[in-house]
Amino acid sequence: MWAGAAGQSFLRGVRNLDRVERVYCVNPKGGELDDGTPLYHSLAEIPDDVDYVISAVPASAILGLIDDVVAKGVRAIHLFTAGFSETGSGERAELEREALRRLREGGVRLIGPNCMGIHSTRGGVSFMESASRVAGRVGMLSQSGMNASEALSRGQPRGVRFSNVASFGNAADLNEADFLQFLADDPDTDVVLAYLEGIRDGQRFLQVAKSMAGRRPLAVLKGGLTEAGGRAANSHTGSLAGSAQIWRAVQRQAGFMPAESVDELLDIAVTIERMPEIAGPRAAVLGGGGGVSVLAADICDRAGIPVPWFGERTQERLRGFTPLAGTSVRNPLDAGFMFEGEHLEAALTAVAEDESIDWMMVHTGTDSGFRGGDRGNFEERFAAKLGELAPKLARPLAVVIRPPSSASGFQSGLALQQRLNEAGIACYGSLEACVTAVRRYLDWQTHPART
């Protein structure tokens, strides 16, 4: 059931993924779309069984549609349609309850209302017209369609590929516990991300989350934990967001990873997919710039990531090819020279063999003048070298591309990131982002709920 621009956007999402055999469009006015796609006057008119319906009709037309859906024997309906309990109006909340009552009687499951619904790369349905057609192993549930869309679109340059994503809005029928259960068992999913506002079924959510501990990583961004945010969540999805204190207790008990933004969710996914073998927090920090190195060490320390001095043997090896002035061979290794040719291999190899560290973080800027001496084709050569080296190094490697401030720096950063993605190297947009995600993942690994 398609109405106007929104409906056609879902149609383009399905066509972009190109996996669904038969899609039918309905509009009471009939006629056809610009590309010749016929518009059926009603569901009943479609000369075929229908499994799944996406509704973009106005809320006022919803009960008629639902009666048609039940009569047609549809299995599930997604209501993009909004204007129900989230408005705070008693009448609209009653309409939502009545819709749900009729669907339940008819044995039809409901996603929404007031949501973007399902993105399933393999299933061929998406709320995103230009979603990547490459299926990945990251699943997501999100009470907000926009945050789900942001995860998909911001995940694209990060190399984070999704399996199944559900935006479920008011959660009148299927709720967070249902989607979490699905993703906990989904054979196409390895890592689960969540954006939640209210919790409909806290008991079951906690139980499913606990069952995932030690088995399938789960990271949750909880919106509405402050007073102002809680009020906004109530306006958005009619959710009662609950107190930060209770949520922290839930988080501690279930052992999932907390996140504070969509980008943090993606950072966690990158860490788990590309540095699964990280064995402890102690970092080696390598990159150019004394002041940047000092701040990097502060950032690590505050995030609970120690930056211990390298052993004497490592310092000696580094001193072998380090100019004395303006650099430090202790840790952080303040070493712009490192980005030039053969020194990179020598430095990384020496550091990777140091017993005092668990992982290595190389940081670089991409604005002209902030990426060491090696400027022509920097990203190509740097990524090629790292891609060749990383599998041979004794410790996992992360790369931080510091935020650019020029268009050329952004382009160069995107290109570098893409090449690092291809080489399977974990890549982050800031030092904070990297160390926060690593810390979260390590905490998850050692959480007592893990069995």
Place this chain on the structure above:
Amino acid sequence: MWAGAAGQSFLRGVRNLDRVERVYCVNPKGGELDDGTPLYHSLAEIPDDVDYVISAVPASAILGLIDDVVAKGVRAIHLFTAGFSETGSGERAELEREALRRLREGGVRLIGPNCMGIHSTRGGVSFMESASRVAGRVGMLSQSGMNASEALSRGQPRGVRFSNVASFGNAADLNEADFLQFLADDPDTDVVLAYLEGIRDGQRFLQVAKSMAGRRPLAVLKGGLTEAGGRAANSHTGSLAGSAQIWRAVQRQAGFMPAESVDELLDIAVTIERMPEIAGPRAAVLGGGGGVSVLAADICDRAGIPVPWFGERTQERLRGFTPLAGTSVRNPLDAGFMFEGEHLEAALTAVAEDESIDWMMVHTGTDSGFRGGDRGNFEERFAAKLGELAPKLARPLAVVIRPPSSASGFQSGLALQQRLNEAGIACYGSLEACVTAVRRYLDWQTHPART
């Protein structure tokens, strides 16, 4: 006194600003640069008085140069030259002391060693080859050359223009208190930013900082406050960074604004230059996306920025042109529609007149699909409209351009930012950045040290 590539970079910095009448280059080998610039064999050979010397000679040649400098009657020398006390070597520290002793005897002031020295837009000297030639009113002192360079280069797209900037490294002679004193009194400076590692003269620094309270805003990024950072600072500039506890006490007493990154320093400068009239913390948050609005409210609340509901009258006015479904007219105003044409003016005007708020924050993405319906020439029309409206609004306006993830989104964000800069509208790269800076500025305004 120029040696090789580094020296020529300083020469290009001076030539780019094009304010210094006569520049002479020295290299013991003589000859000339590719562009025909003659190289004098020594300072003595220069047929003119010399006021200021930039040294890029190796540390081993420093005493000879200093004797020449004293003999020539130079007023000040900047030692880009590194390899002194920051190396941790006793011999090198002694060399630094000896250099200083000879300079003091000769009445020559020293900047450095181990630093980038001075950028003065009006003075015509810069460590940055491509520094903006437009002088501004933001001054900076920085123990790190890289952090000073980052402030200059990252400030460029932000529209932050500098007056005088000093990178002073080991601070053997002129130290943080001297540069702060200069900037506190500098008639070309209104706002002072600082990056510090160690404090050489705590007593005087505190006294100058206190004297600035209520008169000239000062924001300080302190590196090395953690254990790991402190060790790194010691390797970098030989600084003893001191404890976080002591520093917080200093900050409280002197009343300057703390910052945690170079970007935060720039955010503070933007706030002071473009929203000086902000009278309180209560924010109106306007932009598209329910989930984003919830998280925005959380971010504000955590930063101590209240997001109170609008008054009944405002809500009524907003309801007049707001579709019921999927939006909230309370606060945040979740309103993608707002970016379309005449609604922007109506919404901003209604909100600006609400007694319950002190300032307005409009947020938008610039990736395709995250900036409301109005896509063609979005940034041009949006900025033009805001530029026209802002002076008429009853409350100060800030614009947040959420971080883009596509090259086109970055380009569009840069273009939007540039137009907002031209219109004098405060512009930030994230919601966190905006509310943190506003909070710091408000705290500074009401600090008891302000008299």
